Amino acid sequence: MASAAAGTAGYCSQTSWALRRLGGAALPSAAAAAPRRRSFSVSAAAGFDNQNREYVIVGGGNAAGYAARTFVEHGMADGRLCIVSKEAVPPYERPALTKGYLFPPEKKPARLPGFHTCVGSGGQRQTAEWYKENGIEVLYEDPVEAFDGKTQTLKTSSGKILKYGSLIISTGCAAARLPEKIGGNLPGVHYIRDVADADSLVSSLGNAKKIVVIGGGYIGMEVAAAACGWNLDTTIIFPEDHIMPRLFTPSLAKKYEELYEQNGVKFVKGALIDKLDAGSDGRVSSAVLKDGSVVEADTVIVGIGAKPAVSPFEAVGVNNEVGGIEVDSMFRTSIPSIFAIGDVAAFPLKMYNRIARVEHVDHARKSAHHCIETLLTSQAKAYDYLPYFYSRVFEYEGSSRKIWWQFYGDNVGETVEVGNFDPKIATFWIDSDSRLKGVFLESGTSEEFALLPKLARSQPIVDKAKLKSASSVEDALEIASSSL
C-alpha cells in the first residue's frame, strides 16, 4: 500500500470521483449542520496511507458480513471494498454467542470459524479466506477513532488514514455497563457483546458455582438458561416485575419464569443493584441490592441493554429520540455518500410510520442488503421492514425442554393469549380497530411460524371474542388467518 506525506491539495481532490458516483440525493437534515466533534488534521496524522478506498465499511459485525456478500453478488467487491473492524476475526453471527457458544464443554459448543456470516440465514460461510479470495481488504483490531467528512477520511487506532468514496457505518451497539464505582469492572463481572467477551465468560463458567445475572431481557434470559446447562446456582435480578418486559405480557412472562424456576433458576424482581462487592482475592463476591439485601456470586453477567456505537460519527447526525445515526429509507445519512445500517441506524419504520432502531439480527441482515443493493444499482426503493424477534434457549442436548419463540410486528394494543405452554402458546396484539398488530408463538411448527409474518404484515381484522374462545393454538392461528 502506498504511503506518502499527507495533507496535499492533490490528496483532497482525489475524492471527486467518489462524489460523482453517489446514487440519489442526500437527506436534508438539521444534523448536517451539527459541529464536528472528532475531526482531525490529515497533515498532522502519522502513518498516512493515501490509497483511496471506493467503499469502506466501518464495523465488522453482522451487518458488515451481509453487506460484503451483497457487494460480491454485484461483482463490486474485488479491490474496491475495505472493512475496518475492531474485532480480531471476520464477521460472525452474533446471536450464537448466548446460544450454542455457551453450551457446556461436553455438549459440543459452537466455535468459530463455524458461525461466520452468512450461515445464520443459510448462506455461504465467509471465513477470512473468503474475504481474501473475493479481494476484500479487512483491517482487524483497528477501530476507527476519528472521522472527517470534509476530506472523506477516517483515522484508525493504529494511525492509518483511510480515504473513502462511500462510507457504510455498521458499528452496531456496545453493552451498557454498570459504573466502575459500583463494581461494574471487577474481575468476574461480564458483559457480552463479542466473541472475546464470550470467551472470557466461558472461562469463568468453568470455575463458577454461584451466578448472578443482572437484567431480565434477552441476554438475561439466554445466559441464565445457559448457566442451567452448566448446573450452576443461578439468580436473575432485574428492576421490573417480570422478565422480558419490552415484549412479554405479564402472563406470558409467568410461563417462562415458571420453567426457569423448574430448572433451578431464582428470581429477584423489582430490585436495583446498589453495588457489586469484591472478596479478598479482588474478584466479585456479591451483589448488594438497594434494599440492603446481599446475593452472593462468584460470577456476574450484566445484560442491561445496549447503546448505539455512534462515536466518532456523531457529526453525521444522531437521532435524539431513539439514538443512533439517522438515515432515510435507503440508509442514506445527512451527508452524501455516507450510509448507516444495522443496530446503529435510526431508520423510518414505514409500516408504523415512525423512526426506529432495531437491535436484532434480521434487520442487520436486511438493512445491509437493502442499503448496498440500492447503492450499487441506484434503484430508489424504500426499506419496508416488518420487525422480527426470536430467541432459543435450553437447546443443549439433555435439556428437559427446548424453548424457541418468534414474534413479528408491533406489540401494541390489547392482547389475547391462547395455549397453555405445553409446549405451545401464542399471544396476539390487537389494536382498537380490531387489527392484528403483532403475534408471538412458542414452539410452533415451521408452517405455523411461516404464518406469523403474513399475519403481522397484512394486519387482518380479527374477531377478538372468537380468538379468545379458540380451543388450541392451531385453532387460533386458523381464526386469525381466515381473512388473509
Ligand SMILES: Cc1cc2nc3c(=O)[nH]c(=O)nc-3n(C[C@H](O)[C@H](O)[C@H](O)COP(=O)(O)OP(=O)(O)OC[C@H]3O[C@@H](n4cnc5c(N)ncnc54)[C@H](O)[C@@H]3O)c2cc1C
Ligand atoms: C450476545 C448477543 C446475542 C444476540 N442474539 C440475538 C438473537 O438471538 N436474535 C436477534 O435477532 N438478535 C440477536 N442479537 C442482536 C444482533 O446480534 C444484532 O442486532 C446484530 O449483531 C447487529 O449487527 P450490526 O452489524 O449492526 O452490529 P454488530 O454485529 O454488533 O457489529 C458491529 C461491529 O462494529 C465494530 N465496531 C464498533 N465500533 C467500531 C469502530 N469505531 N471501528 C471499527 N469497528 C467498530 C464492533 O466491534 C462490531 O464488530 C444478539 C446480540 C448479542 C450481543
Ligand SMILES: NC(=O)c1ccc[n+]([C@@H]2O[C@H](COP(=O)([O-])OP(=O)(O)OC[C@H]3O[C@@H](n4cnc5c(N)ncnc54)[C@H](O)[C@@H]3O)[C@@H](O)[C@H]2O)c1
Ligand atoms: N434473541 C435476541 O434477539 C437477543 C439475544 C441477546 C441479545 N440481544 C441484543 O443484545 C442487546 C443487549 O441485550 P440485553 O438483554 O442487555 O438488553 P434488553 O434491553 O433486552 O434488556 C435489558 C434489561 O436490563 C434490565 N435493566 C435495565 N437497566 C437496568 C439497571 N440499571 N439495572 C439492572 N437491570 C437493568 C431490564 O430488566 C431490561 O429488561 C440488545 O440489543 C438485544 O436486542 C438480542
Ligand SMILES: O=C1O[C@H]([C@@H](O)CO)C(O)=C1O
Ligand atoms: O441467527 C442465528 O445465527 C446463529 C447460528 O444459527 C449460526 O450458526 C444463531 O445462533 C442464530 O440464532
